Amino acid sequence: MNSSAAAFAETPQGEIENPLLRQLAVLCRLNETDRAALDRLLEHTEWIPAGATIDRQGRPIRFVHALLAGVACRHKDFRDGRRQIIGILLPGDLCGDPATASRPADYHVRALTRARVAKVSIERFQATLDQNPGVANAFHRAALLEGAVLRAWVVNLGQRQAHERLAHLFCEIAHRMLGCGLTLADGSFQIPLTQRDLGTALGLTSVHVNRVLQRLRAEALVDFYDGVLRIHDAHRLWALANFDPAYLCH
Amino acid sequence: MNSSAAAFAETPQGEIENPLLRQLAVLCRLNETDRAALDRLLEHTEWIPAGATIDRQGRPIRFVHALLAGVACRHKDFRDGRRQIIGILLPGDLCGDPATASRPADYHVRALTRARVAKVSIERFQATLDQNPGVANAFHRAALLEGAVLRAWVVNLGQRQAHERLAHLFCEIAHRMLGCGLTLADGSFQIPLTQRDLGTALGLTSVHVNRVLQRLRAEALVDFYDGVLRIHDAHRLWALANFDPAYLCH
DNA sequence: CGGTTGATTGAGGCTGCTCAAAAGGTGTGG
DNA sequence: CCACACCTTTTGAGCAGCCTCAATCAACCG
Numbered sequence: 001m002n003s004s005a006a007a008f009a010e011t012p013q014g015e016i017e018n019p020l021l022r023q024l025a026v027l028c029r030l031n032e033t034d035r036a037a038l039d040r041l042l043e044h045t046e047w048i049p050a051g052a053t054i055d056r057q058g059r060p061i062r063f064v065h066a067l068l069a070g071v072a073c074r075h076k077d078f079r080d081g082r083r084q085i086i087g088i089l090l091p092g093d094l095c096g097d098p099a100t101a102s103r104p105a106d107y108h109v110r111a112l113t114r115a116r117v118a119k120v121s122i123e124r125f126q127a128t129l130d131q132n133p134g135v136a137n138a139f140h141r142a143a144l145l146e147g148a149v150l151r152a153w154v155v156n157l158g159q160r161q162a163h164e165r166l167a168h169l170f171c172e173i174a175h176r177m178l179g180c181g182l183t184l185a186d187g188s189f190q191i192p193l194t195q196r197d198l199g200t201a202l203g204l205t206s207v208h209v210n211r212v213l214q215r216l217r218a219e220a221l222v223d224f225y226d227g228v229l230r231i232h233d234a235h236r237l238w239a240l241a242n243f244d245p246a247y248l249c250h
Numbered sequence: 251m252n253s254s255a256a257a258f259a260e261t262p263q264g265e266i267e268n269p270l271l272r273q274l275a276v277l278c279r280l281n282e283t284d285r286a287a288l289d290r291l292l293e294h295t296e297w298i299p300a301g302a303t304i305d306r307q308g309r310p311i312r313f314v315h316a317l318l319a320g321v322a323c324r325h326k327d328f329r330d331g332r333r334q335i336i337g338i339l340l341p342g343d344l345c346g347d348p349a350t351a352s353r354p355a356d357y358h359v360r361a362l363t364r365a366r367v368a369k370v371s372i373e374r375f376q377a378t379l380d381q382n383p384g385v386a387n388a389f390h391r392a393a394l395l396e397g398a399v400l401r402a403w404v405v406n407l408g409q410r411q412a413h414e415r416l417a418h419l420f421c422e423i424a425h426r427m428l429g430c431g432l433t434l435a436d437g438s439f440q441i442p443l444t445q446r447d448l449g450t451a452l453g454l455t456s457v458h459v460n461r462v463l464q465r466l467r468a469e470a471l472v473d474f475y476d477g478v479l480r481i482h483d484a485h486r487l488w489a490l491a492n493f494d495p496a497y498l499c500h
Numbered sequence: 501c502g503g504t505t506g507a508t509t510g511a512g513g514c515t516g517c518t519c520a521a522a523a524g525g526t527g528t529g530g
Numbered sequence: 531c532c533a534c535a536c537c538t539t540t541t542g543a544g545c546a547g548c549c550t551c552a553a554t555c556a557a558c559c560g
Contacts, residue, residue: 076405078492084408086401099391106398106497141349143393148356150400151336155326157407158334158453162516194538203408208516210540242328247356412548444506458548460508 018042019180020066020118023092024138026179027145027250034134041128042066042118048111050192055095055109064096064125070115071192075200076107085201087149088173088193091180094142098126113192141250148247157203160242162212165202167241170222174231175245188230268292269430270316270368273342274388276429277395277500284384291378292316292368298361300442305345305359314346314375320365321442325450326357335451337399338423338443341430344392348376363442391500398497407453410492412462415452417491420472424481425495438480 021038024030030038045068048054055061057077072089086107089095095109101122111117120128129136149172156168173191174183183189195213196206204212216222221237223230231237271288274280280288295318298304305311307327322339336357339345345359351372361367370378379386399422406418423441424433433439445463446456454462466472471487473480481487 074401076401078409080492082409084405086404097394099387099394100500103500104496107401137349140390143397144347144349147393147397147400150397150404151324151326151357154336154400154403154407155334157404158451159328159332195540196538201408205517206538207518207540210538211516214540242330246354250350250353445508446506455549456506457508457550460506461548464508 019068019092020094022181023179024135024142027141028134028138030134030138034132034138037128037132037135041120041125042068044120045116045118047114047116050111050113050115052111052115053108054111054117055105055107057106057108058104060102061096061100061105062122064094064098064120064122065109066118066120067091067093067095068116068118070111070113070117072109072111072115073197073201074107074109083200084203085197086153087146088176088201090173090176091182094139096122096125097143098122098129112197145248145250148250152247162202162204162208163215164241165204166198166209166212166216167221167237168243169198169202170224170229170231171238171241171243171245172248174229174234175248179248186230187234188228190227191229192227269318269342270344272431273429274385274392277391278384278388280384280388284382284388287378287382287385291370291375292318294370295366295368297364297366300361300363300365302361302365303358304361304367305355305357307356307358308354310352311346311350311355312372314344314348314370314372315359316368316370317341317343317345318366318368320361320363322359322361322365323447323451324357324359333450334453335447336403337396338426338451340423340426341432344389346372346375347393348372348379362447395498395500398500402497412452412454412458413465414491415454416448416459416462416466417471417487418493419448419452420474420479420481421488421491421493421495422498424479424484425498429498436480437484438478440477441479442477 018039020042021030021035024038025035054065054072067089069091072093072095073085074087074089074095075083075085077083089109129139152168152172156165160168174189177183177189177191193201194206195209198204199206199209202209213224217224219236220232221240222232237243268289270292271280271285274288304315304322317339319341322343322345323335324337324339324345325333325335327333339359379389402418402422406415410418424437424439427433427439427441443451444456445459448454449456449459452459463474467474469486470482471490472482487493
């Protein structure tokens with residue numbers, strides 16, 4: 001699976017355009033000035049290796065990071081070793097906010113694959129917001145969308161059984177992947193999560209995730225193998241998950 | 251329990267000052283102009299009965315509501331009857347955002363007690379933000395805090411067992427109640443949730459909540475009875491819940 | 501006084517966890 | 531090139547946390 005994970009970040013789709021711009025343009029109209037400002041924000045980008053920590057729980061966030069290629073996640077760690085993934089970051093997603101600059105972060109952000117990130121200082125990011133109301137508005141809407149996803153996660157963890165939970169997570173990721181243009185022609189896409197990662201995101205053990213995956217595969221709903229997700233019957237998957245993409249369409 | 255629930259909204263502490271101002275002043279400095287603007291926002295307030303719906307899932311949000319007295323909650327409903335509470339609103343909390351005005355809400359907001367709310371039109375709210383950068387900043391920080399609480403809920407539901415979950419929810423509410431000045435001298439306070447409500451917030455059945463409450467009571471940690479929560483051993487309760495109030499202190 | 505809602509208790513069962521072990525793949529050092 | 535460590539996936543057996551179903555009781559209300 002490392003082979004596909006390593007290849008993931010190099011998929012051509014991720015490089016064609018500015019993923020941040022693509023994502024924000026969906027949320028609200030951006031004029032040429034806004035677009036230019038966003039492009040300038042991404043002047044300094046770097047590649048980081050899989051597993052690298054982008055923001056550390058307990059440390060102040062001194063940079064806003066934009067993920068441009070690869071996959072990352074937010075997670076919270078307990079002292080006793082328990083861990084909960086609280087969000088998946090796909091190309092075009094942001095983390096960090098100028099208003100929280102002085103406060104220690106309450107979660108980690110970690111790259112799951114080799115990833116390309118733009119690192120923008122808090123000050124510069126704030127200046128861009130101040131000078132470009134359109135950009136500020138777009139970021140605000142992005143934050144609202146993030147909140148909606150978080151609410152959906154609460155519902156997922158609180159009300160759904162393991163197979164429904166997994167189905168819902170797959171629906172969410174598939175929907176967002178589609179928006180990123182990272183879905184292949186046959187509807188499959190690379191999402192380099194281990195079964196352990198899925199468990200950490202869904203409040204399940206990897207053993208149980210494995211069994212649920214086998215069940216979903218046996219029912220010809222999805223096939224998750226070697227970091228590639230193939231959805232065989234999107235209609236039944238949505239029904240199983242009670243998935244309503246409205247919350248993702250702000 | 252209805253007697254205490256009905257009395258809740260009238261507790262004198264809730265009426266002394268502007269709860270919205272108190273809450274936002276904790277998050278950032280507000281000058282006199284900002285304070286005056288906030289006061290003007292609350293010119294039109296009304297009392298609504300317990301159980302009233304403030305915002306309806308699926309309907310656009312046309313007003314920003316500020317809760318000034320009483321308790322409310324956000325919740326999402328499934329078609330099959332399942333329900334998940336995704337947040338508790340205490341005096342000084344807000345719901346609604348101008349940026350989501352045209353979109354249907356993805357959750358309900360409902361008063362759990364008789365409640366006093368200020369109803370501000372989207373346009374007026376937006377105008378206040380535009381004219382008072384300090385207020386806009388404060389609301390932005392309030393939104394970030396709301397996100398932090400939501401992340402804590404994800405962790406709570408994903409990683410903790412029933413007794414830890416309940417303990418953590420009690421810690422969160424107690425901490426926020428303290429900030430509202432609604433905690434009595436002995437550390438107890440009124441929080442008009444039924445055991446069913448607690449279950450709906452924690453992804454548990456009311457039957458199990460009942461058994462867990464008995465356990466917490468037997469261990470002399472907390473006593474929840476008739477809508478009044480008494481914390482007998484905050485230290486052990488925090489330890490049980492793995493509670494770290496840092497996320498509530500933005 | 502009947503109806504409704506919430507709290508409580510009991511019995512039984514299922515979902516998902518724990519513990520354990522083995523197989524396959526990958527990277528590393530000798 | 532092989533031995534070895536490590537990680538992920540897979541499978542099995544047993545268990546326990548939490549649920550379901552059901553019934554009772556208390557409080558409140560029209």
